[in-house]
Amino acid sequence: MVPMTNTKSDIHLIIEGAGCASCVGKIEGALKATLGVVSAEMNFADRTVIVSGTAKTEELIKAVESVGYNAKPIDDSSETDVLDEKEAADWAYYKKLMRDTFIALSLGIPLMIYSIVIGEMTVETNAERMSWFMVGVLTFGVMYFSGKHFYVGAWKSFKNHSANMDTLIALGTGTAWIYSMVVVFVPDAIPMMARHVYFEATAMIIGLINLGLALELKARGKTSEAIKRLIGLQAKTATVIRDKKEVQIGIEQVLLKDVVKVKPGEKMPVDGVVIEGHTSIDESMLTGEPMPVEKTEGDEVVAGTLNKSGVIFFKATRVGKDTALAQIINMVKRAQNSKPPIGRLADVISGYFVPVVMIISVLSALAWLNFGPAPAIAFAIVSATTVLIIACPCALGLATPMSVMVGVGKAAEAGVLIRNGEALQTASKITAMIFDKTGTITEGAPKVTDIVLAHSKDDKKVLQLAASLESGSEHPLAQAIVESALERDIELLKIDSFKAITGFGVEANCENRVLLFGNEKLMKIKGVDVTGHIEQAQTLAKEAKTPMYFAIDGHLAALIAVADPIKPDSISAIKRLQANNIRVIMLTGDNKETATAVATKVGITEFLAEVLPEDKANKVEELQRSGEIVGMTGDGINDAPALALADVGFAIGTGTDVAIESADITLMRGSLHGLADAIAVSKATLRNIKQNLFGAFIYNVAGVPLAAGVMYPFFGILLSPVIAGAAMALSSLTVVSNANRLRLFKAQEH
């Protein structure tokens, strides 16, 4: 949806059931009588009303209902309803097309059989004239009942100085019918040999093209399955607490700051922050992350995710079109309708296609009339008609959008949000991928990895004392130790005389003991003997861990190592990228030892340590200059310049916090497999588009000359208009079906 640009707090409503101009006064009056309404203006032409003021949408709807009409807010109509209406409309259209097909083929098939079995459909005697006249009238009936939409569409486009598929079908079938009727009425105007009628072609073409459209409609429905699934994630109703009572309302009526209750098995209706309760939530439908996430007071919940265990109450923070899910749906829809550059040529061709085919048709008729064998007029009519019928602008026009629709949807299912067609195309060509280390390859949150006991025997006690001491420090490594203790439900003790010794560590007293925590230098200064553990500390450092010494009363109690752990699947995801011949480069602001250790562990040979944010952008530029198509992955604000400069910027979301507009491709889960998936789905989509475009081009480039009769002088082959009609119907169906093959795409993960 395009954001409304009204500056006032206007509410747009559509009024249903307003059939007369006098309704306007009634509806406006009812709205103006509502508390908080400043003005209400109804536009009778489009049955909409704009209401200014502070009144709520539901109050306005009630006011309209009180005078006997129905009202719907324009911008807040539920996506699910829209989807249901669309499916119903498509189904009705499918039935109409099938009925049209049946009518047309009921006449076309017997006529075809007659022409094959009995022989030539010629007009020689008066009796034949009479019977063919009757067939002509029946064919006109088919044209009227089954093909009216082609003729009306063609005429309206013509008046509009444009031409489309209807133009070609109307001209082709119309020419065949008019020529046949001329043969019936004034046979003498046509040479004896050319007195054929082509009623079967008219009826068959109308039937086959309607059948093609019906099948295409069915196939099209499948291309939007992904978006349907996303829309289907939305809950229809919500339980909110109003006036201390639980009330069930439609999700479009949930307001900001409403307290929403969600029971196990229910979906979150809107986004919010938990204010009461504890539960685990399945976010896999949005992030692709299979493990449920624990949520308690203060945690964010996202619309569309599933409550697995407990009852929670949360305060709505984003409703309607602002929820993360609504934004994702909006983004996917927009991306599905955008075209990658590869489709632009087809777009340009589509603009000229129909008039060019019409010119070719005239030229082909002239060529037959000038140089063709007798009966030249019959050959001219057949070739002109066949050229018009076989040409298929639809296959060309559908080639790109159908594949993009399926590809972008497929990516969204895997938790990969592709911003537009251009990002999709560029992602398929990436040759080098730059990673930020912290938060991208690693978790981004340091954790205690090793506690090597020395003097002490009780690791729980050691952790309790160390964490109590570190609770006074704000250093990220200290935080890791405190969190580690809290995770193990270890209670922190009170400390006093806390002192931070900058660059070395911290010291404090606790339970009448002197605690000391820091590096080797600090231990030396304070006279703590660490000689037996230096080698072990070095080994830990080589594993990308930061070892620190903890002493109690002047004796080394333990060696505690803290590290930012590598995400469990970073190694396999990086291997996947390398297997696709993508050069993987790691950049980090960290020191060389840590960078080396992490890079070695994940299998990256090319890396730079102690890099400043601007150096990351420089590296992107350097790679681009050397001819690489560069993808950049990052999660922090400091990566922004490099992300913007890269050919494709990937943002790693944490699942709920979706920075949709910030990057070309957003990965909804932390796993780097999302990257490999994004590239794989982009490649598959581009391959599919190329197949479609190639097929559509070749079809038209080969079909049109064949229909014009270029093979006739050499092999005596001239295509029948009926075959052309079948080929045309099949060509766009083939494109849509090929795009549908993408639905089978599976990310080769894990």
Added chain:
Amino acid sequence: MIVINIIGLVLIAIIVWWFWLYKPQETVVENNEIMIEVKDGIYSPALIQVAADRPILLTFFRNDQNPCSETLLFPSLEISEQLKLNEITQVNIKALIPGEYEFHCQMKMYHGVLKVI
């Protein structure tokens, strides 16, 4: 035969003139609000002239079952809308600088131009 050839060439000339060279009159929109009907394979009106530097409200009414008519694209404005059948869909466009802004369906068979002056 000469007459037939001349007729054929005239036909080609008419096609070229009618579809490519002829510049139809735009529908001038006074208050930058207009209703566009989507019916029988076309947008009506399809050529719309609006004033620059003022927001534009386009109200599309889709009365065309053809699935092609469902998607409305303004590629240069990065707008894409799904037009609901037998319903209106409003497209609010921010004030634009003078120029021609195309809008069309996915396959460019339905085609229109917003001319901003």
